[in-house]
Amino acid sequence: MTEQDSAIRPAAVAPQQDRTSGTALAALGVASFSLSFPATAWSLTGFGPWSSTGLRGVLAAVLAGLYLLASDAPLPTRRQWPGLLVVSAGCVLGFPLLTTLALRTSSTAHSAVVIGVLPLATAVVSAVRTGRRPSRAFWAAALAGASAVLVFTLLQSHGRPTVADLYLFVGLVVCAAGYAEGGRLSRDLPGAQVIAWAVLAALPVMALTSAFGLSTEPVRFGAKAVAGLLYIAGVSQFGGFVLWYRGMAGIGVPRASQLQLAQPLLTLVWSVLLLGEDLPAAAPVTAVVVLVCIAVTQRART
Template sequence: MLGFSLSFPGTAWSLAGFGPWTSTGLRGVIAALLAGAALAAARVPLPARQDRPGLLVVAGGCVLGFPLLTTLALQTSSTAHSAIVIGVLPLATAVVATLRTRVRQPAPFWWGAVAGAAVVLAFTLLQSHGRPTLADLYLLAALLVCAAGYAEGGRLARRMPGWQVIAWAVVAALPVTAATAVAALAVEPVHPTAEAVAGLLYIAAVSQFGAFVVWYRGMAGIGVARAGQLQLAQPLLTLVWSVLLLGEHLPPAAPPTAAAVLVCIAVTQRARA
C-alpha cells in the first residue's frame, strides 16, 4: 500500500516529460523487462494452462487499463482528488472477490466497506459540485478494471507465488505496451527531465511490479476482500505526498474524509469471514 501510495505523484512527475500514452507504454515495457529478467533468473516454468486466462485479466486490469485510465485522469485532475476517488476501489475489489471466490464476509465487513465507499463518493461529488468530471469517469472505469485484476490476482496468488502472478501479467501485456510506446513516441512530445524520468522509473519498477509482489502475497495470506480494504488508507498517504512532493493545495474536506475512511478500515479488519 505504501508503494502504491506514491503511484499518482510518480505519474504526475512522468507527465511533466512524457505524454499519457507514452508514459503508460514505457511503464509497461520497463516493468516487463524487470519481470522477465526475474522469471528467467529463477527459471520459472510457463504458467499452467488453467491459470493463463486469470493472468490475462490481471494484465488487462492492472497493467493496461488502470495505468492508462488514471494517467489520462491526472492530466486534468489533481493527485489529491484522484486518490480520494480511487478510494472506492476496495469495495469494488471485495464485491468481485466475493463473487469470484465465494468466500462470504460478515455484515460488519460490508457495513464498513460500503460506508468507506459512500464517504469517498460524497467527497467526489462535493469537489465536482455535484457533477462528475471527465477525469472522474476515467477514474471510475479505472477502479472497475483494477478491481477485477486485484481479485483475480489474489486468487491466483494462492496457487503460485505472488511475484510470479504480476511478473507473468506484465510479460503477457508486453506486446501491447511495446506497441503503445512505439506509436506514442512518434506523436507525443518528449521532454525527459530528471523529474519525469524518476517518476517513470518509479511507476514502472515499484507501482507496476515491486509493490504488486508483496500485495498479492498479502492477499493470499489474509484474503482478497480483507486485504483490499487496507487500501482505503492509500488516499490518506497519497494526500500527504501530493502536498509534500507536488505542492498541491489540500481540499478542506480531504482530511476528515481520510479520517472517516480509516475508521471504516478498522471496522472491516475486525470483521471475520
C-alpha cells in the same frame, strides 16, 4: 502442557503469524501504490500519457523477465492463463492508461480520492468470483468507507463528475477485477510470479503503445519525468504488486482490499509534499472515517 497441547499450539500460532505477515505485506503494497499518482504526474512533465503508460509497461516487463529467469520460474499452467490475462488487462494496461489520461486534467488529490472506491469494488468482485461471503459488519464498514470517499469527491467537484472521473471509474472497475483475480491466483503461484507473467503477457501491447506515444507525443527529458517513470515502472507496476499479492494470499482479498482505503489519504499527503497541491479541508474528517472503517473490516469475520 500436555503432548497434545504442544502439538496443537504450533498449528494455532501459524495462521496468526500468516495473518500478521500478510497484513504487513499488504500494507507495504498500499504504501508503495500511494506514490503512484504523484509519480505519474511527474512522468507527465516529460512524457505524454500514451508514452508514459507504454514505457512503464515495457520497463516493468524487463524487470519481470529478469526475475522469472533468475528464479527459474516454470510456465503457468493452461488453467492459470485466463486469470493472468485478467490481471494483465486490468492492472497492467487498463488502470495505468485510464488513470494517466485522467491525470492530464484532474488533480492528483482528486483522482486519489475517487480511486478510494477501489477496495469496495475489489471486495465485490472477489465475492462474486470466489463465492466467499464477508460478514454484514464487513460490508457495512466497507460501504461506509466507500461512501466517505464518494462524498468527499462530490464535494470537491461541486457535484458534477467530469470526463476524468469517468476514466477513473472505468479504471477502478478493471483494476478491481485484476486485483481480485491476482489475489486468487496467489494461492497457487507466488505473488511475484503472478504479476511478472501478467506484465510479460502485456508486453506486445505495451510495446505498440510506446511506439504510438513516442511517435505522436512530445518528449522532454527531465529529472522529475525520468524519476516518475522509473518509479511507476519498477514499483507501481511490479515491486508493489509482489508485496500486494503476497499480502492478499495471506489474509484474503476482502480484508487486504480494505487496507487500500488508506491509499487515497496517503496520496493526499504526497500530493501536498511532492506536488505542492492544496490539501482539501475535508481530508482530515475523511481520514478519520476511513481509518475507523479499516479497523472494523480487519476485525470482521469472512
